Amino acid sequence: MLRSTATTWGVVTRLFHWGMLLLFAGILSVGYYMTDLPLGPQKLKVYALHKSVGLTLLALAALRLLWRLGERRPLPAPMPAWQAWAASAAHVALYALMFLVPLTGWLFNSAAGFPLQWFHLFNLPALHASDPALKSIAKELHETGAMLLIVLGLAHGAAALKHHFLDRDGTLASMLPVVGGRR
Amino acid sequence: MNRHWPRAFGVLVLAAATGTAGAAPTYTVVPAQSSLSFIGTQQGEKFTGVIRDFDARIAFGTADLAGSRLEVAMRLKSIDSKSPDRDQAIATTDWFDVAKYPVATFRTLAIRATPTGAVGDAELTIKGHTQRLAFPFAWKAAADGGATLDARVTLDRLDFGLGTGEWADESMVGRKVEVVVHLTLAPAAPPPAAPGKPPVAKPAHP
Ligand code: HEM
Ligand code: HEM
Numbered sequence: 001m002l003r004s005t006a007t008t009w010g011v012v013t014r015l016f017h018w019g020m021l022l023l024f025a026g027i028l029s030v031g032y033y034m035t036d037l038p039l040g041p042q043k044l045k046v047y048a049l050h051k052s053v054g055l056t057l058l059a060l061a062a063l064r065l066l067w068r069l070g071e072r073r074p075l076p077a078p079m080p081a082w083q084a085w086a087a088s089a090a091h092v093a094l095y096a097l098m099f100l101v102p103l104t105g106w107l108f109n110s111a112a113g114f115p116l117q118w119f120h121l122f123n124l125p126a127l128h129a130s131d132p133a134l135k136s137i138a139k140e141l142h143e144t145g146a147m148l149l150i151v152l153g154l155a156h157g158a159a160a161l162k163h164h165f166l167d168r169d170g171t172l173a174s175m176l177p178v179v180g181g182r183r
Numbered sequence: 184m185n186r187h188w189p190r191a192f193g194v195l196v197l198a199a200a201t202g203t204a205g206a207a208p209t210y211t212v213v214p215a216q217s218s219l220s221f222i223g224t225q226q227g228e229k230f231t232g233v234i235r236d237f238d239a240r241i242a243f244g245t246a247d248l249a250g251s252r253l254e255v256a257m258r259l260k261s262i263d264s265k266s267p268d269r270d271q272a273i274a275t276t277d278w279f280d281v282a283k284y285p286v287a288t289f290r291t292l293a294i295r296a297t298p299t300g301a302v303g304d305a306e307l308t309i310k311g312h313t314q315r316l317a318f319p320f321a322w323k324a325a326a327d328g329g330a331t332l333d334a335r336v337t338l339d340r341l342d343f344g345l346g347t348g349e350w351a352d353e354s355m356v357g358r359k360v361e362v363v364v365h366l367t368l369a370p371a372a373p374p375p376a377a378p379g380k381p382p383v384a385k386p387a388h389p
Contacts, residue, residue, distance in 0.1 A: 039272055041355045048226060113266025115228035120354065123227050130265040 004071050008174045013071065016064040018177050020057060020098070024149070027053045031146060051109065052119045058102035065095060077169035083159075090156045097149045103127075104142040111135035207244035207251040210330060210368035217366045219257065223264075223340075224357030230269070236261035241332070241368060243322060245301075248294050253303060253318075253332075255289040278345055284310045291318065309343040320364070328370040337361050 004010040009017075030050045037043040076084055106127055109116055113130035117123050128134060163171035219234045236258040243251040259281045264270055274281040287310075291303035303318035320334035338360050340346055346356055 039275070040277075041349045041352055044226070044355050112268055113230075113264070114268070115226040115230070117226045117228065120227070132267060 004074055006072070006075050007170075008074055010071065012067055013064075014175060014177055016060065016067065017175055020060055020064070021153075023053060023057055023060075024153070027057065028146060028150065047114075048117060048120075051105070051116060054102045054105050055116075055118050055124070058099065058106075061095070061098035061102070064098075068095075074174050077163065077167065077171050079167070087156075087159065090152055090159075093152055094149070094156065097145055097152065101142065101145040101149055104138050104145055108135060108138035108142050111138050207242040207247040209371040210241040210243070211371050212239045212241070213329070213367040213369050218363075219255070219366075220363050222361040222363065224359075225269070226355060230264055230266070232262050232264035232273070234259065234262055239366060241366070243294070243301075243330070243332075245296065248296060248301075251291075251294045253289070253291045253294075253305070253320075257287045257289070258285060259287055260285060277348070277350055280310055307338075307343075310345065312343045314338075314342050330368045332364065332366040332368065334364040335361060 002010050002012050004013055027050060030046060030053070034043065034046040034050055037046060076087070079087075106116070106124075110126035110128045111131045111134040113126075115123065116126070160172045160175070163169050164173070219237050221232050221234075222229055223232065224230075234257045238256050240252070240254040243253070259279045260274070262270055262273055262279075264273065273279055276283075279287075288308045289305060291305045293304045295302055295304070297319075300319060300321055303320065305316055305318040307314055307316055316336060316338070318334060318336060320332055323331045323333075325331065339358050340356075340360050341351060341358055350356060351358075
């Protein structure tokens, strides 16, 4: 049950999927909320939380990808070829963004000369020396990446719901946290 | 008689300027080879802030500690901590309040010799807060008549009202700040009243 089968995603994949989805929802909300805070220790604390959760997501993305590479994918429900292709492309892009968004955040943080600490426990090195030009590029990439993640995540989620309610196939069930699979 | 006037006048002026004849020699800072910086801690990470714009008036000689003094004026707008965001934050009222207190000053009230080297009894004024501190420093005479001065002192930022209130929380910004001074000094040019020969008042012993 830990591993995926021909009809359903394994428990590990489901945990990754929904656990990370929760964390993404949290970090995105924090991300948009924090930039308007007045400068003060409170703001730095919220930033620190954003960065700690972001680094956690980066590590989880790596573990998730490693796990996925050793997994089989359940056979997709019957659907037009372009939809199957779009779904796969979206999954690849979502994987890419799961790395690119936190990495550009880290790069931005480095170029801004900010410290980087994981939950008050240890510090991580800067990816690049302090650099105002790189800082604005990395910021742009980080913000655009986060936006793409939202758009793509929503489209992908909407597609999953379409499978469930319109096509009435087992695609969503194969990924739901409660163990279940395609009929 | 008349011919000797200018020389004698020069000696008088020098004696008046430094207090005693044969007083501690004065020096000027060589900016390119000098630095005034502080090492702070933010979120578990050390950072260095460099104060780029400062003046120093230095007179020092072990033979005349009473006439020796170190005086530094630092223009805090010039702090560079390798992060424009942090530099901006540093200038706000919670920290240095640079608009209201643009200059920090340091001066020795006395300098004494100790077995481990010279120690200044000094006064440091930042943001309107004046604190006394011991300022031990290493003085090395250079072959060209100049010298280097090196010192490290640790301060508590709260003594100077830096980051009080909410910022006092040490998990964000540490309280201890280490100040690192490295000055390369050139001998001050002799006063213009005595061109050519330096106006040495003491007679040279054979
Ligand atoms: C993994 C997922 C991450 C997501 C989804 C994410 C998302 C976001 C979002 C939505 C914003 C607000 C952008 C805006 O103002 O338009 C933001 C800002 C920021 N993020 Fe992230 N972030 C992530 C990871 C990280 C990491 C790992 C770091 C640092 C190591 C980081 C550092 C920052 C910083 C410093 C800002 C503030 C930008 C500013 O001051 O304008 N982020 N992030
Ligand atoms: C509204 C929210 C979401 C729903 C309902 C949802 C649903 C699903 C479903 C049903 C699958 C299985 C597809 C299949 O069997 O072919 C899936 C796969 C996937 N989802 Fe989501 N998802 C949502 C949000 C997200 C978000 C925000 C991300 C990324 C950050 C994401 C990343 C992925 C990835 C990468 C896969 C492919 C799994 C793999 O190949 O390892 N999902 N999702």
